[in-house]
Amino acid sequence: MxxxxxxxxxxxxxxxxxxxxxxxxxxxxxxxxxxxxxxxxxxxxxxxxxxxxxxxxxxxxxxxxxxxxxxxxxxxxxxxxxxxxxxxxxxxxxxxxxxxxxxxxxxxxxxxxxxxxxxxxxxxxxxxxxxxxxxxxxxxxxxxxxxxKPFGHDFASAQVLNEDIRASFAENQIYRIDHYLGKEMVQNISAIRFGNNIIESLWNNRYIDNIQITLSEALGVEERGGYYENSGALRDMVQNHISQIATLLAMEPPVSFDAADIRSEKIKVLRSLHIGTPEEARQDFVRGQYGAATVAGEALDNYRDAAQVAPESKTETFVAGKMTFENYRWAGVPFYIRTGKRLAKKATRVDVVFKQLPMNIFQSVNKQDNLAENVLTIYIEPTEGFTLQLNAKRVGQGFATRPAALTFRHSSEAATNTPEAYERLLLDILNGDSTNFTHWDELAQTWRFADVIEKVWASEPAPDFPNYLSGSMGPACADELLARDGRHWVYDPTQTDCE
Known part of the structure; x- marks a missing residue:
């Protein structure tokens, strides 16, 4: 008991x-x-x-x-x-x-x-x-x-709301829920990073080329059209869930696994989050809105046809972009993020792409041999687990290489018995443990980051919406965003069987 x-x-x-x-x-x-x-x-x-x-x-x-x-x-x-x-x-x-x-x-x-x-x-x-x-x-x-959430709709409104609440409650009495912080594999990010020397010693800009965070949803807005019209994907997903995952990936090791020490490191790394100029926001972030398509024999309509959505709505249902942290560990490493409704598959995952070797010695014996990227994938949902992709020799004569995956998955029994996010967070509240909740200083910084993008989008005509089909992985501009940097999205279920 x-x-x-x-x-x-x-x-x-x-x-x-x-x-x-x-x-x-x-x-x-x-x-x-x-x-x-x-x-x-x-x-x-x-x-x-x-x-x-x-x-x-x-x-x-x-x-x-x-x-x-x-x-x-x-x-x-x-x-x-x-x-x-x-x-x-x-x-x-x-x-x-x-x-x-x-x-x-x-x-x-x-x-x-x-x-x-x-x-x-x-x-x-x-x-x-x-x-x-x-x-x-x-x-x-x-x-x-x-x-x-939502805790405000921009930094100014969030600040007013925070001041109203702080007039009655102290900061250590306030528990701002982000249910993603209660998910098993989001919490596993800390265990993977800080519990394995082989990972933490490589967790920096000397060895990591880029990090990709994907939160894709197969469903549309369903009955939440009214809410979404006043929110959009940037406020609904990027300002909170994605920013919190990025923070856990980027923070420095805390002195201890105490709530105060973890919070200190999260706030510190968010202070290094680059708040872009309007021109950088135009270059580094793209938006989309889903359109009609037939997927697996089912006719899916436009976002604009959903209940409580304006017929000419300019609200984004998809966001992709690039976050950067201006500190010693992460200088030069882009964190690519994307989230959207009506995408090809429901999946929340992190792909950590390591830098290529400076020289491929195997090309001397096989001119066609290009080494695959080493990628650590953390599966958050619906699959829970992780995979490390390495290069190995193909069976047979010669020395051609192929990617090989070292994979761990939670068993069906473990997944069934895993506490649901709200269950875990409610117990934390009962225990007075604020580790997995958002401090005002974190919230303020992520709003400052999102506000720049939101203001640029509000001041300029939206793209010709809808600009991606239901069942795809978003608009072409999301792929072009990475292609400009000579990179690509690791996860694309429309092209591969990747989980």
């Missing part, structure tokens, strides 16, 4: 999609594993006039995909309570405080409170202010505020 965690969760947006799909199942998995037992309770808030019984049934139903034991699921759901709540109404926070105090006594929660913002960011500051002014915070235990 695990050490029991004691806390009251107050979820603003308790009736929403995020709560049903991610939060309730993740809390239940922690309950199954014994991290949550008798001494926890959850208050869900939303505008809807639900009863406790109805809310508990919603929670119970949200667990269906886990095939739970019915009695265990029912007992778990009995810890959930509902309050109809208008986040702008001060009186509602008085009622919330009274319910929180009652549950604290009933479940012996020692004043430990976790406030989860699972709703529109425009209310974050309002909620945080009322939690403090109406004494919903409890000084007897811990008070932790959990925030989902």
């Amino acid at each position: 695990q050490d029991e965690k004691v806390a009251l969760f107050i979820i603003f947006g308790g009736s929403g999609d995020l709560a049903r799909r991610k939060l309730y199942p993740s809390l239940f998995r922690l309950y199954q594993k014994g991290y949550l037992q008798k001494h926890f309770a959850v208050i869900g808030t939303a505008r809807r006039p639900w009863s406790n019984d109805y809310y508990q049934q919603i929670v119970f139903d949200s667990l269906a995909s886990l095939n739970p034991d019915a009695e265990q699921a029912k007992e778990f759901a009995s810890h959930f309570y509902y309050q109809s709540h208008d986040v702008t109404n001060t009186e509602h926070y008085v009622v919330l405080r009274e319910l929180a105090q009652k549950l604290d006594t009933q479940y012996q929660l020692a004043g430990n409170r976790i406030f989860y913002m699972a709703m529109s960011p425009r209310f974050f500051g309002t909620i945080a202010g009322h939690l403090k002014s109406e004494d919903v915070l409890d000084d007897r235990g811990f008070n932790r505020l959990v925030i989902e």
